[in-house]
Amino acid sequence: MGVASVKKLELYAHNTVVDTVLATLQKLGCCEIVLPDGDEDGQKSPAILADLDDKISEARYLLRILEPHYVDEISSIARSFGERPEFPLRHLASASDSFEVKERAEEVRALERKLVEIRSDISQTDGYLTFLDELKDMPYPMSLMSSGTEIVSGIMGTIPVEKIDQWNRSILDALGEDIETYYVPFGPKDKETWVVMVGLRALESRAMEIAGGFGFSKIDVSKDLSLSPQEEIKRLVDKRERLLKEAEDLDVKMHQKAEELVPDVRRFSDYWAVLADRARALEGGEYTDEVVLIRSWVPAEEEDELVKALSPVSDLTELCFYDPEESDMPPTMLQNPEWSLPFETLTKLYGAPKYGGIDPTPLLAPFFFIFFGMCLGDGGYGLIMVGFFMAFLKKFKKMPSGTKQFFSLFVLSGIAATLVGALTGSWMGDMIDVVPFLRFLKPIKDIPVLLIPMNDPMAFLGISLVFGIVQIFFGMAVAMKDCLRKGDYMGAFADQLGWMVFLTGLLLLGASTKLPAISWLGKLVTAAGAITLVATQGRDKDGMIQKAISGLLSLYNVTAYLGDVLSYSRLLALGLATSAIAMIINMLAGLSSTIPYVGWLIAIVIFLGGHLFSVAVNVLGAFVHSLRLQYVEFFSKFYAGGGRLFEPLRYNTKYVAISEEGGEG
DSSP states (O other), rough: OBBBBBBEEEEEEEGGGGGHHHHHHHHHHHOEEEEOOTTTTOSSSSSHHHHHHHHHHHHHHHHHHHHOOOSSSHHHHHHTOOOOOOEEEHHHHHHHHHHHHHHHHHHHHHHHHHHHHHHHHHHHHHHHHHHHHHTTTOOOOOHHHHOOSSSSSEEEEEEEEGGGHHHHHHHHHHHHHGEEEEOOOOOTTTTTEEEEEEEEEGGGHHHHHHHTTTTOOOOOOOTTTOOOOHHHHHHHHHHHHHHHHHHHHHHHHHHHHHHHHHHHHHHHHHHHHHOOOOOHHHOOOOSSSSSEEEEEEOOOHHHHHHHHHHHGGGGGGGEEEEOOOOOOOOOOOOOOOOGGGGGGGHHHHOOOTTTSSOHHHHHHHHHHHHHHHHOOHHHHHHHHHHHHHHHHHOHHHHHHHHHHHHHHHHHHHHHHHHHHHHHOOTTTHHHHHHSSSGGGHHHHHHHOOOOTTTOOOOHHHHHHHHHHHHHHHHHHHHHHHHHHTTOOOHHIIIIIIIIHHHHHHHHHHHHHHTOOHHHHHHHHHHHHHHHHHHHHHTTTSSHHHHHHHHHHGGGGGGGHHHHHHHHHHHHHHHHHHHHHHHHHHHHHHHHHSSSSHHHHHHHHHHHHHHHHHHHHHHHHHHHHHHIIIIIIGGGGGGOOOOOBBOOOOOOOSSSSSEEEETTTO
């Protein structure tokens, strides 16, 4: 059911053709190389791999430094969607030989170091200028504060402004004319201000002691500053301009380096990554003096193509294919029909199935389609989704398959919302009904309408619960089939079928309130199911009493099924919420339009902004809750995941696409 069969391949290759063999495997992209477990060291290619890793590391450094200076013709969004230049490996191999990435990296490192030093100097200069701006009227040269003379020295610091007078008096009273004081004029909101004490060096300790009593905090002045504040400011302004010019020149050089190197570094980085993947694959091999053994997993349907691709070196290779053994852990390769491929994304988000297990993709696809449509439930919003994601798919035709599947999923979801919106008469809420110039569309809009949830919510709730019952029974049927496939007949008939009979009986009993004639049938079916469950659910217990008690207690699990069914009422809640929000936006826009002069403008802003917000929020809510119903209510009946996806050796590139033209030479 969607999980492809794989085979274990043991590929023996002579040393002379092993590079050709790996290149072929990578080009085909159909072999997942089995690497050694744990800490086993590579046997032959560490030197090659280390050299490639060094080159890749240097390339990453260059791109990290230079890409901010590079004007890329392809935007990062377009590149992530697959818009990349194509190169044949032959071209990359020949061109990379003459590209000395380590020398280029050293050149850029020298520029970077110089640029960092200059920017550090600019930052330091800015700090000095800010500092000196406060002291520009100070009469003393900065050298007195930084180093002083043999006899005279200066002390600089800050002091609370309310203690300035006390500090000044105390200094003069204690030291008299042997010391001068200065403080920077302060404003009414200042808490502290700069103060300076200049005098005999021998009095420095005494001055510090007195000032300390008034909250003085000393500042060490850098020896870089020696002139008067005014002269220092002029010198630093000139220096800053010179540094800025040097930084600008270096930026220009960085831009030139970026234009020169980034395109080459990108394509060679990808080329080295391709070779590094091969080297890592070779590390997993086993060696003799002449032969290398490479183990891998191969999809069974690719066996013939692989043999054909390696036929040019068939004299020097041998391919042995085996079916997986019980002790093996083969990877899972999902293989679904075209119509359900977009929904594979949902399965991968939850976790791949184990090899040989059930792929839930085609099983959940119709339910997710319907549930998303019911949760969003608006034709206008659905068309916006379809148009938005179709535009991306049309613009970026080379986007990766996973991204393409995800966008296609949203296109299908938009179609579902449009269909439900048409059946419920919701087109951006009641836009067609309330916007005057759109009312001519009302007869057309009303034609497909079957139910209006805002007018008849109980009917919509009933439909939601019926879908829930159908999906839960479908999940149990899938689990029953899986039990039969595995030969677990007790699990199929006692567990799955027993519960299906019991729940069916309860549903018939519920329906008998409207159709009394089927009451006897409901009781009969319920009794049959209950007897089956009581007789079988305690089969793992010891003793008849424990078996009987466990069987009886198992009937309590009916509450879990009831909770699962009620969970589907979220389809009604989200559908109503979408309609209600849209109608409120329309109402607010309509009320705003009556404001004189600017009302029409406010109405347009509310209408467009409100509906864009509503689309974003409700699409997210519809996606999450529809997904929750699959993962929690549906998957819990039959699916566990636990597998790992097939990851073949292939071209994993980031900046360029590898073309088939010319091969590798």
